[in-house]
Amino acid sequence: MLRYMQPAIIIPTLIALIVGTVAGGIAWQRIEAAYQEAQQRAFDAETSEITLKIDERFKAYRQVLRGARALFAASRDVTRQEWGQYVDALRLSEDYPGIQGVGLAVPLRAADMERHEQAMRAQGFADYRLTPSGSRTEYTAIIYLEPFDWRNQRALGFDMYSEPVRREAMARSRELGIPALSGKVRLVQETAADSQAGVLLYLPVFRQDAALANPAQREAAFRGWVYSPFRMNDLISSAIGDAASRVRLRIYDGHDTTPANLLFDNHPSRPEHGPVSRRSVLELDSRVWTLVFDSTSGEDPAPPALRPEQATIMLICALFVLLTASFCATRQRAGELVRISASLRSSETRYSTLVNLSADGIAALDTNLCFTYLNPRLIKLLGFQETELLGRRFDSLWPATDTTHSLALTERLRHGQAATWEEQLRSAGGRPITVIVTLAPHMDETGLLQGGILTITDISERKAAEERIHYLATHDPLTGLANRAMFMEQMNNSLLIAQRYRTCFALLFLDLDRFKEVNDSLGHAAGDALLQETARRMRHCLRASDLLARQGGDEFLALLHDIHDMDEAFAVADKIRRSIGAPFELDGQACSVSVSIGIALYPNHGHDLETLTRNADAAMYRSKLSGRNGTTASADAP
Numbered sequence: 001m002l003r004y005m006q007p008a009i010i011i012p013t014l015i016a017l018i019v020g021t022v023a024g025g026i027a028w029q030r031i032e033a034a035y036q037e038a039q040q041r042a043f044d045a046e047t048s049e050i051t052l053k054i055d056e057r058f059k060a061y062r063q064v065l066r067g068a069r070a071l072f073a074a075s076r077d078v079t080r081q082e083w084g085q086y087v088d089a090l091r092l093s094e095d096y097p098g099i100q101g102v103g104l105a106v107p108l109r110a111a112d113m114e115r116h117e118q119a120m121r122a123q124g125f126a127d128y129r130l131t132p133s134g135s136r137t138e139y140t141a142i143i144y145l146e147p148f149d150w151r152n153q154r155a156l157g158f159d160m161y162s163e164p165v166r167r168e169a170m171a172r173s174r175e176l177g178i179p180a181l182s183g184k185v186r187l188v189q190e191t192a193a194d195s196q197a198g199v200l201l202y203l204p205v206f207r208q209d210a211a212l213a214n215p216a217q218r219e220a221a222f223r224g225w226v227y228s229p230f231r232m233n234d235l236i237s238s239a240i241g242d243a244a245s246r247v248r249l250r251i252y253d254g255h256d257t258t259p260a261n262l263l264f265d266n267h268p269s270r271p272e273h274g275p276v277s278r279r280s281v282l283e284l285d286s287r288v289w290t291l292v293f294d295s296t297s298g299e300d301p302a303p304p305a306l307r308p309e310q311a312t313i314m315l316i317c318a319l320f321v322l323l324t325a326s327f328c329a330t331r332q333r334a335g336e337l338v339r340i341s342a343s344l345r346s347s348e349t350r351y352s353t354l355v356n357l358s359a360d361g362i363a364a365l366d367t368n369l370c371f372t373y374l375n376p377r378l379i380k381l382l383g384f385q386e387t388e389l390l391g392r393r394f395d396s397l398w399p400a401t402d403t404t405h406s407l408a409l410t411e412r413l414r415h416g417q418a419a420t421w422e423e424q425l426r427s428a429g430g431r432p433i434t435v436i437v438t439l440a441p442h443m444d445e446t447g448l449l450q451g452g453i454l455t456i457t458d459i460s461e462r463k464a465a466e467e468r469i470h471y472l473a474t475h476d477p478l479t480g481l482a483n484r485a486m487f488m489e490q491m492n493n494s495l496l497i498a499q500r501y502r503t504c505f506a507l508l509f510l511d512l513d514r515f516k517e518v519n520d521s522l523g524h525a526a527g528d529a530l531l532q533e534t535a536r537r538m539r540h541c542l543r544a545s546d547l548l549a550r551q552g553g554d555e556f557l558a559l560l561h562d563i564h565d566m567d568e569a570f571a572v573a574d575k576i577r578r579s580i581g582a583p584f585e586l587d588g589q590a591c592s593v594s595v596s597i598g599i600a601l602y603p604n605h606g607h608d609l610e611t612l613t614r615n616a617d618a619a620m621y622r623s624k625l626s627g628r629n630g631t632t633a634s635a636d637a638p
Helices: 002-074 080-090 110-122 164-176 215-221 232-245 304-323 326-346 376-382 403-414 460-474 484-501 515-522 524-541 566-581 609-625
Strands: 102-108 139-146 198-206 222-231 247-253 262-265 277-284 287-295 360-365 371-374 419-426 432-443 449-458 505-513 547-552 555-561 584-586 589-591 594-602 631-633
Touching: 002 080, 002 102, 002 198, 002 222, 002 232, 002 247, 002 277, 002 287, 002 304, 002 360, 002 371, 002 432, 002 449, 080 102, 080 139, 080 432, 102 110, 110 139, 164 198, 164 215, 164 222, 198 215, 215 222, 222 232, 232 247, 232 262, 360 376, 371 376, 376 449, 403 432, 403 449, 432 460, 460 484, 484 505, 484 547, 484 555, 484 609, 505 566, 505 609, 515 524, 515 589, 524 547, 524 555, 524 566, 524 584, 555 566, 566 594, 566 631, 594 609, 609 631
Parallel strands: 594 631
Antiparallel strands: 102 139, 102 222, 198 222, 247 262, 247 287, 277 287, 360 371, 360 449, 419 432, 432 449, 505 555, 505 594, 547 555, 584 589
């Protein structure tokens, strides 16, 4: 007897073991896939933030150069001492890490070289001479570069126009009147120790009140360049921060990722490709950088979050073998994995890497924060006449007078400290303007405060544009209904809620009958009006908690929450059909259309978005094939 029973026990046990092993392997692979997907999303989010930090860092440096250029707008001649005081007040090492200094380079003619060198020697630079030597068609000279430490002293008198990469950026800046970033160079400040790749950012300085409409006018009004040199390792390392231990970043000048174009590599000894990688392109002042990101981690062991799931898989397989109840356990496990995957998808973060800035306003203030100079952009931004603003206190443009804040600003300026903050200003018409304000002190030769340099960036349009873009991305422009993307996102949320609380909902696919005949006979304008009226009628047939969307053309989607059975869904569909079936009046002409409707009920006709939408769509087409103007339920079950 025992001899005949053993095969009956062993064979089912072996089958159960094989089935359990296969099911466990599939479940394990799905967990690993979900984890790897989450790793990639987290890596993309972190590297996008690094890219944004680098972009924002250069915007700050551009503002530093604009402030330096504003000195020449506020003062006819900027002395070496004034230049040094301005740069020292910026606190570059604290507020602008990575920047090597702020300098001024001027153009020279061959006939003026000897006089230029004598003038510089008279200022205390006994060994000053223009380098490199040699005959060239154009010359330039670095005459200011602060802070004037041992590195920057090596650059005094250097002719940057003698080197092709620098010359290209300088010529582009002068000709177009815009900031220009150079390609990869070796800075004059470099020594044999800790040598780094370098780049330079140039901003042209023009004569006050000169016309700058074309290259010829800009050439005639040109005075020189304010610029900043950057050592790439110092610049990018400060921008990456603590992410450097987790991410390997390589930056290349241009689109070519060859070693000759390599600007920065924070882990040069690591392998070329990490477990997770990403590549992006960043455009900075008409220069393209290619950023290559790699994860610095090797083959990571399973994190603690996965250990309970591993134990669960082993337990399910053991119970399957011992109790031969694998089907129920596998189905339950599959449902759990679906919920985990849906939760991971819904938590995905999206980033925007491009920011559009409006024109910047620049002004000079006296010690009482009164305007002494405003550039045309700031006058246009505020909407006042220039005579109304000159002599007026800057804080009078604030929505509410804040004496404490004004006194604190004045005190910071007296101590040589710059300030940056967000503020709302009142324009001439009373319209509030949201701006970023940067205020830097202007000292005289004795260290006394002479006033401040004010930079204002209008960000009002950017905030309004963000709200408008969000609306256009989620709504149909013709009917004002939700578009398909928003509908599917809301349906995904409804699916999660229904799974959690074991409730039901219905999905309706609606397609207008004979819409093309109306569109062809009365024209597209009448067709658009028909779609708008159809959307209005459908909305009146639904509850406030239900969701209606236009999928495209004459197709619509409806999500009916808290539906208990198919009869309730049919009742709503019949109400919609009767409403649409009433005559329409378009451009004085009466016309009629009908609607074919397909219904899928969760969970009867599907447990996921793809199955529900496919079954509802198929039911709608069966309704059309059955003579139109009807409602058909899905015939499929999961």
